[in-house]
Amino acid sequence: MSRSLIATIVALLGPLAQAAPIASSDVTIRDVNGLSSSVSAGPGEAAVLAPLSLDSALSGGLQQSLHRGTAAAEQQTLRGVATLSAWHPSAANLFTASTDASFFKHVQVLPGTSGLDWGAAVQFDVLLRVDGQIGAGWLNPLVFGGMPTYSNARSLASVDARVDYRIIDLNQGVPGCGECGPAKVMGFGYYGHVLFDAKVDAWTGAEGRIESRWGPPGEWVGGTLPSANNYEFFESNIRASDQLSHFPDTSLRRYTVSTFVGNTLEISGDMNLFVQAMGQGTTSQSTGYFAHSFDAELVSAQGLAFDGELAGIYPAVPEPGTWATLLAGLALLGGVARRRAAR
Numbered sequence: 001m002s003r004s005l006i007a008t009i010v011a012l013l014g015p016l017a018q019a020a021p022i023a024s025s026d027v028t029i030r031d032v033n034g035l036s037s038s039v040s041a042g043p044g045e046a047a048v049l050a051p052l053s054l055d056s057a058l059s060g061g062l063q064q065s066l067h068r069g070t071a072a073a074e075q076q077t078l079r080g081v082a083t084l085s086a087w088h089p090s091a092a093n094l095f096t097a098s099t100d101a102s103f104f105k106h107v108q109v110l111p112g113t114s115g116l117d118w119g120a121a122v123q124f125d126v127l128l129r130v131d132g133q134i135g136a137g138w139l140n141p142l143v144f145g146g147m148p149t150y151s152n153a154r155s156l157a158s159v160d161a162r163v164d165y166r167i168i169d170l171n172q173g174v175p176g177c178g179e180c181g182p183a184k185v186m187g188f189g190y191y192g193h194v195l196f197d198a199k200v201d202a203w204t205g206a207e208g209r210i211e212s213r214w215g216p217p218g219e220w221v222g223g224t225l226p227s228a229n230n231y232e233f234f235e236s237n238i239r240a241s242d243q244l245s246h247f248p249d250t251s252l253r254r255y256t257v258s259t260f261v262g263n264t265l266e267i268s269g270d271m272n273l274f275v276q277a278m279g280q281g282t283t284s285q286s287t288g289y290f291a292h293s294f295d296a297e298l299v300s301a302q303g304l305a306f307d308g309e310l311a312g313i314y315p316a317v318p319e320p321g322t323w324a325t326l327l328a329g330l331a332l333l334g335g336v337a338r339r340r341a342a343r
Contacts, residue, residue, distance in 0.1 A: 022043070022105060022106040022308070023043040023044075023073035023074055023104070023105035024042060024043075024073060024103065024104050024105070025041045025045070025046060025047035025071035025072055025073045025101075025102070025103045025104075026038065026039070026040045026041075026047055026101070026102050026103075027040075027047045027048070027049040027069035027070065027099075027100065027101045027102075028049075028069070028099075028100045029051060029069055029082075029098070029100075030096075030097060030098045031051070031065050031097050032063050032064065032065040032084055032086075032095045037049060037051055041071075041072075041073075043073065043074060043105075043308075044310075046070055046071065046072040046075075047070065047071045047072070047101075048069075048070045049067075049068070049069050049070075050067070050068040050069075052067075063084075063085065063086045063087075063095050063277075064084070064085050065083065065084045065085070065095075065097045065275075066082065066083050067081065067082045067097065067099050068081045068082075068099070069081075069099045069100070069101040070101060071101040071102055071103045071269075071271075072103065073103035073104060073105040074105065074309065074310040075295075075310050075311070076267070076269060076295065076296040076297060077103075077293075077295055078101045078102070078103065078163070078269055078270075078271040078292075078293065078294040078295075079101065079292070079293050079294075080100075080161075080271050080273045080293075081099065081273075081290065081292070082097055082099040082273050082275055082289070082290060083287065083288065083290070084096070084097045084157075084275045084276070084289075085277060085279070085287040086277040086279045087279035088279065088281075089281055090281060091280065092154065092278055093278060094156070094278040095276065095277055096274070096275065096276045097274075097275050098272065098273060098275070099271075099273045100270070100271065100273070101270075101271045102269060102270040102271070103268065103269050104266075104268045105266075105267050106170075106264050106265065106266055106267075106308055107264070107265045107298065107306050107309050108263070108264045108306070108307040108308065109122065109124070109259055109261055109262065109263050109264075109304055109305075110261070110262075110304065110305040110306070110307055111261055111304065111305070112300070112303045112304045112305030113303035113305075114261075114300070114302040114304050115303075116304075117261065118262040119260055119261060119262060120260065121258070121259075122259060122260065122300075122302060122304060123256055123257065123259075123302075124256075124257055124259075124298055124299060124300040124301075124304055124306075125255065125256055125257070125298075125299045126167070126186060126255045126256075126257055126296055126297070126298060126299070127221065127252055127253070127254055127296065127297045127299055128165065128218075128250075128252075128253060128255070128294070128295060128296035128297070129223065129249075129250055129253065129295050130163055130190045130214060130292065130293070130294050131248070131249045131250070131292070132161070132192075132247070132248055132249075132290065132291050133246070133247050133248075133290065133291050133292075134159055134192045134193075134194050134212075134245070134246050134247075134248065134290040134292070135159070135194055135244055135245030135246065135288070135289055135290070136157035136158060136159055136243070136244055136277075136287065136288040136289070137157065137242055137245075137287065153280060153281035154197075154198070154199050154278070154279075154281070155196065155278075155279055155280075156196065156197045156198075156276075156278040157194075157195075157196045157197075157275070157276065157277045157278070157287055158193070158194065158195045158275070158276045158288060159192075159193070159194050159274070159275045159276075159288040159289065160191075160192070160272075160273070160274045160275075161190070161191070161192040161193075161248075161273050161274075161290050161292055162189075162190065162191050162192075162270075162271070162272045162273075163190040163214075163269070163270070163292070164188075164270045165187065165189070165268070165269045165294070165296060166184060166186065166187045166188075166267075166268055166269075167184070167185050167186040167187070167257060167265050167266070168182045168183065168184050168185065168266040168267075169182055169183050169184075169259050169263055169265055169266075170182045170263070170264045171259075171260065171262075171263040171264060172185065172259070172260075172263065182266070185257050185258065185259060185265075186255055186257045187216075188214070188215070188216070188255065189215065190213070190248065190250070191212075191213055191214070192211065192212045192246065192248050192290075192292075193209070193210070193212075194210050194211075194245070194246060195207060195208065196208055196238065196242070196288075197238065198238040198239060198242065206236065206237055207234075207236060207238060208233070208234070208238035208242065208244050209233065209235075209244075210231065210232070210233040210234075210244055210246050211231070211232055211233075212227070212228070212229075212231040212232075212246050212248050213229055213230045213231070214229055214250055215229070217229065217253075218253035218254055218255045219254040219255075220251055220252070221252050221253065222251070223251040223252040224249055224251050225251065226249055226250050226251040226253075227247060227249045229250075231246065233246075248292075261304070269296065271292060273290050273292060275288035275290065276288060297309075297311055
């Protein structure tokens with residue numbers, strides 16, 4: 001179907017082309033014990049899941065994890081935090097945990113106060129930001145100095161964080177491809193990775209790695225100075241007392257989307273946080289942690305309206321800075337539990 005014919009149909013239908021808002025938000029958490037919890041919410045609601053998992057009864061060892069996830073479709077908000085610690089005097093058990101948050105919705109582009117006709121070609125901006133902290137290493141390495149160490153002691157932790165955001169115009173096709181379906185008119189992605197692998201004493205083959213990249217670059221429009229994109233760090237002589245951390249921040253960025261008045265956009269966002277940890281014969285647990293946030297908003301200088309879009313952020317959603325105190329509390333819990341196990 002040609003672009004002019006679609007525009008004619010939309011113009012004739014006018015307000016009748018509007019559909020009821022479609023929106024959903026989902027959060028899923030898989031904790032260190034392999035248990036999975038999930039929650040979903042419809043339009044106008046935030047999906048919030050905040051369980052705490054702590055287990056210190058591992059034959060003298062310790063494993064613990066803390067998770068929180070929030071997703072809000074109408075306000076295009078994603079929040080995720082997870083930390084995982086593991087320690088055992090002899091067994092080399094690798095534990096994993098993850099937090100997933102996502103939203104999905106349909107938004108119709110309306111004339112608003114622009115004075116434009118249905119079917120008119122328009123552009124609007126998407127403002128978005130990814131902010132957070134990602135790291136791996138030893139937590140409180142000096143708390144348990146009186147405990148024995150072993151020649152095969154090893155601390156291994158890794159974390160991976162991904163954010164994917166996309167806008168599909170359900171009324172536009174891919175030029176020259178009749179079987180490709182609706183056109184993707186905007187996309188954004190972030191990937192962060194931290195790996196920490198060390199023994200009590202540094203040895204050949206020890207490894208520390210940080211990767212952080214996002215794109216496309218878009219246009220910086222203010223806020224804090226963005227962190228380095230395509231950031232890579234590698235160290236082959238990591239020490240057991242080290243800890244690697246990175247603070248990804250795209251700052252506020254602008255992306256331009258082209259569409260037509262009356263078109264319906266399918267907007268979705270996904271955040272996946274995955275952490276692994278193994279502490280064997282060490283004097284402190286191996287820990288991976290992250291706290292990430294994503295926000296996006298549709299903005300029109302022409303006065304367009306977006307049915308299904310609500311500006312702002314849910315006040316009940318804590319920022320990564322707030323969650324940092326929860327991570328610190330988890331470290332304290334680890335110290336208390338290990339001391340009790342040593343008695």
